Amino acid sequence: MIGMIDDIATYNDSSANDHERDLEAISERLDRRGIDAEAVIDRIGTFEVAVPSWALGTGGTRFGRFPIEGEPRNVYEKMDDTAVIQKLTRATPRVSLHIPWDEPDDVDRLKAHADDRGLGFDAVNSNTFQDQPDQEHSYKFGSFSHTDPAVRQQAVDHNLHVVELGEALGSEAITIWLADGSNFPGQMNLRKSFDRVLGGLETVYDGLPDGWRLYTEHKPYEPAFYATVVQDWGSSLMLANRLGPKAQCLVDLGHHLPNTNIELVVARLLTAGKLGGFHFNDSKYGDDDLTTGSIKPYQLFLVFNELVDAEEEDLDNFNPDYMIDQSHNLKDPIEAFLQTVDQLQKAYAKAVIVDRDALSEYQQANDALKAEETLKQAYETGVSPLVAEARRRQGGALNPVAAFRASGYREAVHEERSDEGYTPPQSL
Numbered sequence: 001m002i003g004m005i006d007d008i009a010t011y012n013d014s015s016a017n018d019h020e021r022d023l024e025a026i027s028e029r030l031d032r033r034g035i036d037a038e039a040v041i042d043r044i045g046t047f048e049v050a051v052p053s054w055a056l057g058t059g060g061t062r063f064g065r066f067p068i069e070g071e072p073r074n075v076y077e078k079m080d081d082t083a084v085i086q087k088l089t090r091a092t093p094r095v096s097l098h099i100p101w102d103e104p105d106d107v108d109r110l111k112a113h114a115d116d117r118g119l120g121f122d123a124v125n126s127n128t129f130q131d132q133p134d135q136e137h138s139y140k141f142g143s144f145s146h147t148d149p150a151v152r153q154q155a156v157d158h159n160l161h162v163v164e165l166g167e168a169l170g171s172e173a174i175t176i177w178l179a180d181g182s183n184f185p186g187q188m189n190l191r192k193s194f195d196r197v198l199g200g201l202e203t204v205y206d207g208l209p210d211g212w213r214l215y216t217e218h219k220p221y222e223p224a225f226y227a228t229v230v231q232d233w234g235s236s237l238m239l240a241n242r243l244g245p246k247a248q249c250l251v252d253l254g255h256h257l258p259n260t261n262i263e264l265v266v267a268r269l270l271t272a273g274k275l276g277g278f279h280f281n282d283s284k285y286g287d288d289d290l291t292t293g294s295i296k297p298y299q300l301f302l303v304f305n306e307l308v309d310a311e312e313e314d315l316d317n318f319n320p321d322y323m324i325d326q327s328h329n330l331k332d333p334i335e336a337f338l339q340t341v342d343q344l345q346k347a348y349a350k351a352v353i354v355d356r357d358a359l360s361e362y363q364q365a366n367d368a369l370k371a372e373e374t375l376k377q378a379y380e381t382g383v384s385p386l387v388a389e390a391r392r393r394q395g396g397a398l399n400p401v402a403a404f405r406a407s408g409y410r411e412a413v414h415e416e417r418s419d420e421g422y423t424p425p426q427s428l
């Protein structure tokens, strides 16, 4: 079925004329600003982001799920769908696996299945926020922070298992998000619960293979509605600092209270040399897991502005791991990922064309208006043709969603995948 996506050149031909005129116009406009469009296209072409295994089905919300026809039924079919996204965008060569939701029955088979499709594995994600049918102890009152050492040991063992699995697949990082916390004042000792989390993470950290990183992911609330143990970037940074150089902080854009200045969080973590990576998504109210760039595209640009600034300064320990963490109840997940990658590439492209020398001069001179305008000039530039061209040069689609719809892939896999029962995917 993946072969249905092979004829991208034909899809591209239908819009090539308009595209080339648009590309010429933006290239000329950038040239007048002293920016080489070719160099921008080359940089967009270097952008890569991992697809989360848990969001390839229509996941959705804390409430109902409305599956679409042709959803992947297992991790192998999820790799197939990722291969489609990769063919169309050329920017998603890796999958971030969630264990146990997407635990393979045969690691070698999954590795071979991925290799055949030119895919690799990004950070693996552990899960101690819900009980599995076969586990001995419950996480109802916490995992790493639990008062019972047996529960904590079970959480540590699970994470070490995830690391071992990831190592066999070629991953080089583990992301740990903990739901641990309390719903009522007095329920949990605020200080000691944090110490227990640190103790457990130290054991996992000691078990990391060479070259691996451990990402701690913070979240302000939910499911703990009074006090989450790893609530904010300060707690995450404390953990990463105490654990050592392999530990860094992961910023999930949706894991912040409304109006949090996330680009400032990113800047602080960059200063600390502890920015591990991102879970990209967007949010209106809370951890909404909406499509990246759908609600606050300017914020996304400002985050990338910090990243490009760090990239160009060649900052120490700057090697962020980009992953997506969204779920879709209304959109076809493949289409939502195509849209997301496009949004990310546009935000990156806009950050690349910021006139950093001018910005620095205006900042130095305290010219608030011109400094802000320098950012706005880049943000308001229509970079779509540059992003489309970067994709086309790597064999991808000028318009990935249009090419996907024209391919008939979803209809074809519906036929193929409708012969067995279906296990609903879930979302982080």
Ligand SMILES: [Mn+2]
Binding pocket: 177, 217, 252, 279, 325, 428
């Ligand atoms: Mn996340």
